Amino acid sequence: MTATMQRLENVRLATMTGEGYGLIDDGVIVFDHEQIHFAGKRNEAPDVTAEIIDGQGGLVTPGLIDCHTHLVWAGSRADEFAKRLHGVSYAEIAGQGGGIAATVRATRAASEHDLVKVTTPRLQALLREGVTTIEIKSGYGLSLEDERKQLRAARQLAELMPVSVQTTLLAAHAVPPEYKDQADAYIDTVVESIIPTLAAEGLADAVDAFCESVGFTPAQTERVFQAAQAAGIPVKLHAEQLSNQHGSALAARYQALSCDHLEYLDEAGVQAMAQAGTVAVLLPGAFYFLRETKQPPLQLLRDYNVPIAVSTDANPGTSPILSLQLMLQMAATLFRMTPEECLRGVTVNAAQALGLRDRGQLVAGMRADLCLWNVEDPAALTYQFGTNPLSACWYQGSRR
Numbered sequence: 001m002t003a004t005m006q007r008l009e010n011v012r013l014a015t016m017t018g019e020g021y022g023l024i025d026d027g028v029i030v031f032d033h034e035q036i037h038f039a040g041k042r043n044e045a046p047d048v049t050a051e052i053i054d055g056q057g058g059l060v061t062p063g064l065i066d067c068h069t070h071l072v073w074a075g076s077r078a079d080e081f082a083k084r085l086h087g088v089s090y091a092e093i094a095g096q097g098g099g100i101a102a103t104v105r106a107t108r109a110a111s112e113h114d115l116v117k118v119t120t121p122r123l124q125a126l127l128r129e130g131v132t133t134i135e136i137k138s139g140y141g142l143s144l145e146d147e148r149k150q151l152r153a154a155r156q157l158a159e160l161m162p163v164s165v166q167t168t169l170l171a172a173h174a175v176p177p178e179y180k181d182q183a184d185a186y187i188d189t190v191v192e193s194i195i196p197t198l199a200a201e202g203l204a205d206a207v208d209a210f211c212e213s214v215g216f217t218p219a220q221t222e223r224v225f226q227a228a229q230a231a232g233i234p235v236k237l238h239a240e241q242l243s244n245q246h247g248s249a250l251a252a253r254y255q256a257l258s259c260d261h262l263e264y265l266d267e268a269g270v271q272a273m274a275q276a277g278t279v280a281v282l283l284p285g286a287f288y289f290l291r292e293t294k295q296p297p298l299q300l301l302r303d304y305n306v307p308i309a310v311s312t313d314a315n316p317g318t319s320p321i322l323s324l325q326l327m328l329q330m331a332a333t334l335f336r337m338t339p340e341e342c343l344r345g346v347t348v349n350a351a352q353a354l355g356l357r358d359r360g361q362l363v364a365g366m367r368a369d370l371c372l373w374n375v376e377d378p379a380a381l382t383y384q385f386g387t388n389p390l391s392a393c394w395y396q397g398s399r400r
């Protein structure tokens with residue numbers, strides 16, 4: 001134990017251990033910059049010299065984890081949003097050079113510094129709501145130089161702000177304009193150059209792909225997985241978002257950390273994910289923004305004990321949403337997840353979706369990333385939105 005020991009008391013702990021909240025009333029949590037040293041009942045707490053913090057009867061959870069974002073991008077698609085509401089179709093907008101291509105053009109034109117600058121307020125919005133770990137994907141560069149630029153910007157944000165960033169290389173997000181109608185040739189570049197080069201530079205903690213009728217085929221996706229495997233990097237997948245490409249079963253064969261979206265996931269895919277220990281990441285923001293109607297198979301995921309995470313999918317096209325607390329509410333209201341499942345979805349299960357075992361629960365030995373909330377019932381974190389009940393947040397034992 002160190003001189004900077006802190007003892008947060010007079011709180012209720014949502015440890016996120018076991019199946020539900022793992023609640024402990026009249027709790028105490030003892031921590032420093034290195035780790036949590038004790039989380040449990042006051043009468044079992046160690047007698048150590050520490051700075052005492054009165055939690056005033058609030059609720060303590062692990063720091064929140066947003067495990068699926070495209071947070072680094074330049075430009076805006078607000079104009080497309082307006083056009084759609086004026087009756088212009090997606091196809092017309094794409095034909096006018098809109099969609100992901102518009103964000104690719106703007107991101108390619110931005111410098112690494114520009115990307116850090118425009119992403120900072122987005123990240124600040126998420127930190128204000130208690131996010132202490134975030135995953136940030138590339139995927140708007142679609143060339144070695146521009147994918148590198150996005151991932152370097154993501155790494156810089158972790159240096160500049162009190163948050164842990166996991167990067168994901170999503171070069172297989174879309175076919176860039178210079179490879180129009182040559183998807184296989186672009187995948188050649190992705191697997192032969194972009195993945196091995198950026199893996200060697202330590203810029204990618206995971207590799208992802210968009211396996212979809214409007215994205216890449218399962219065969220092209222598998223080539224991406226094989227390149228990631230050769231580079232020793234785990235994979236995840238945008239899967240079954242708009243149709244059933246059986247991408248989840250493919251990802252499970254590569255022990256994917258997670259499969260994400262999953263509105264069109266079938267039982268074979270659920271079974272494969274369960275056997276591989278792959279996490280299901282549900283993205284209610286994109287479901288809502290696209291006015292999707294096909295629900296992810298929540299009961300099947302429960303029946304097969306597939307861990308379920310929830311995330312913002314923050315991106316300029318299908319989920320321009322910078323509130324993880326709103327995702328808790330939407331996951332409950334739109335997908336009918338229970339409040340316990342929702343909170344587990346942004347803590348312990350979100351950590352597993354990123355392959356992280358040192359966070360997401362209030363357990364001795366884990367990181368001291370903590371949120372103190374001005375609520376009594378943990379369900380209030382899922383029930384309400386538009387108000388931020390966060391009283392205090394500690395990142396690696398330091399109050400933010």
Ligand SMILES: O=C(O)CC[C@@H]1NC(=O)NC1=O
Pocket residue numbers: 099100103173210238241286315316317318
């Ligand atoms: O429209 C965008 O900018 C990204 C869309 C986003 N990417 C993906 O693979 N699925 C999505 O919903």
Ligand SMILES: [Fe+3]
Pocket residue numbers: 068070238313315
């Ligand atoms: Fe996404």
